[in-house]
Amino acid sequence: MSPIPGLHAATAELDPPLAALDLTALRANAADLVRRARGVPIRVASKSVRCRAVLEEVLGGGLTAAGGFAGIMSYALPEAIWLARRGAGDILLGYPTAHRAALAELGGDETLRAAITLMIDDVAQLDLIDAVLAGRRARPRVCLDVDASLRIGPLHLGVRRSPIRTPEQAAELARTARARGYDVVGVMTYEAQIAGLPDTNPVVRLVKRASALEIAERRRQVLDAVRSVVGELRIVNSGGSGSIEVSVASPEVTEVTAGSGLYVPTLFDGYRGFTPRPAxxxxxxxxxxxxxxxxxxxxxxxxxxxxxxxxxxxxxxxxxxxxxxxxxxxxxxxxxxxxxxxxxxxxxxxxxxxxxxxxxxxxxxxxxxxxxxxxxxxxxxxxxxxxxx
Missing domain, CATH: 2.40.37.20 (D-serine dehydratase-like domain)
Structure with missing residues (x-):
């Protein structure tokens, strides 16, 4: 049953334009994400929520026990700092940053450094951070973003994200970061060509299956290489709302990320593996x-x-x-x-x-x-x- 008649009645005296969120559908979607994650913690993607009250509802709504929601994936360092100063903890930046003022604020605040982990995929990003934090001994924690796209010959199936793809490249970046005083705590592989593609036809489904097999094996090799440099990792992050089942099938994955599956926009209408509820x-x-x-x-x-x-x-x-x-x-x-x-x-x-x-x-x-x-x-x-x- 559509939630719109209820939203329509509840907001009847308000002047549109307005945006309304059905909490029953939101909570059902959150519970279904937890079910699909099969005990693997879910990090909430803040860019897919952009409302602190909803972040708090999800992270504090009774689904935060072991195997529920835990932590935030932020999309910008100023955002991560803003959230941390308002009580959020365990924030993983989903993308590298070049925001110098925010880096200087992070570098000078021990509480922020304890809450926020930066994402890197290039030595040039370390160079920028080092230049901002020159003279300061403390360095922030970092996570390595490893390209999870599928390549078939000259074809690149997936988004253009990290230049780090092979175990050797990941190990070398981890080695450089560690030598410069950074604590390398994790690896992320976001398989956008699985998470972001609806199951529209047999060809798409075939590509998604092939991609899942390829990244599972390459992820194992990358993790072995990085661990040989830095030891155990606290974070092995993968997936999105559309690919949770694929990600949690790999025992190496310690957490998945989801956000869009809470609101369920129209781009999620074509998935076959789950039945989302527009909220x-x-x-x-x-x-x-x-x-x-x-x-x-x-x-x-x-x-x-x-x-x-x-x-x-x-x-x-x-x-x-x-x-x-x-x-x-x-x-x-x-x-x-x-x-x-x-x-x-x-x-x-x-x-x-x-x-x-x-x-x-x-x-x-x-x-x-x-x-x-x-x-x-x-x-x-x-x-x-x-x-x-």
Missing amino acids: LFFALPVLRRPARGIATVFSGGYIASGPAGKSRVPKPVWPSGLRLIGTEGAGEVQTPLTGAPELTVGDRVWFRHAKAGELCERFDELHLVDADGTRVAVPTYRGEGRDFG
């Missing part, structure tokens, strides 16, 4: 009726990142039967919709976004709606005046 929606008001069967709503051009195309535009989902117009799409200040014979000026149309946390860059607050219809408004990152890029 985050936004509502826009009808402004006019330019023609029979067409209703125009305010705003709506919330286009998701990634390759431009139909998969990145928002989807009208309630009332049912509405569609974007191909010649106009989702507009900056208005969006016309077909299939709207009953809508009148002042009515609402509910949409889903193509991606998860990116919607929070459009709204100052989320309206969290519980099963009994009670509602509370909480600020997004944007609502707290924070923009981390």
Whole structure:
């Protein structure tokens, strides 16, 4: 059953545009992620959430025992510092950083260094950190990002992330980092070509299976090589919401990362291995009726990142039967919709976004709606005046 009628009723007196999160669906999605992880802890990807109240709900919602949610994967060092100063601990940066001011703040604060682990995949990143922290003995903890894409001959199937791919390259970077005083505590392998691709056809499923076998074997070799340099590792991170089962099948993996699977944007509609429940929606008001069967709503051009195309535009989902117009799409200040014979000026149309946390860059607050219809408004990152890029 769609949660939208409940969200619609709970926010009836509010003026749209507004964004609403169904807590029942969020909690069900969180529990299902834990089930799929089969006892392996889940680190929450903050870029897919972008709301501190929701992070706290997930990390403190009764699913944080062994094998539940533990820790945050941050997408920017200023964000990680902001979260740490507000009580978050065990924050793994998901990407390298070149933010000098944030590095200087991290290097000068023992409490921050105890909470935050940086991500590296290049000696040049160590050079930058060393230049910022010149004269300071303490160095932050680091985790190595190892490329998890699948290569078949000249084909590169996956995203362009780390230049570190082989066991030898990983060991050499670990050796250099250790010689410079860094504590190498982990290895990350994010198989985006598995986690981020819906199961749309047999070819995609075949590629995903081949990729899972390849990265499982190469990860073992990388870990053996890195451990020969630094000893045991505290973090072996892998996966995303779409690939949890694949990641936890490898006994070396100590944690997986998930975030989008909490909100469930439209890009998750094509997965076969699990049944997600859409939880985050936004509502826009009808402004006019330019023609029979067409209703125009305010705003709506919330286009998701990634390759431009139909998969990145928002989807009208309630009332049912509405569609974007191909010649106009989702507009900056208005969006016309077909299939709207009953809508009148002042009515609402509910949409889903193509991606998860990116919607929070459009709204100052989320309206969290519980099963009994009670509602509370909480600020997004944007609502707290924070923009981390």
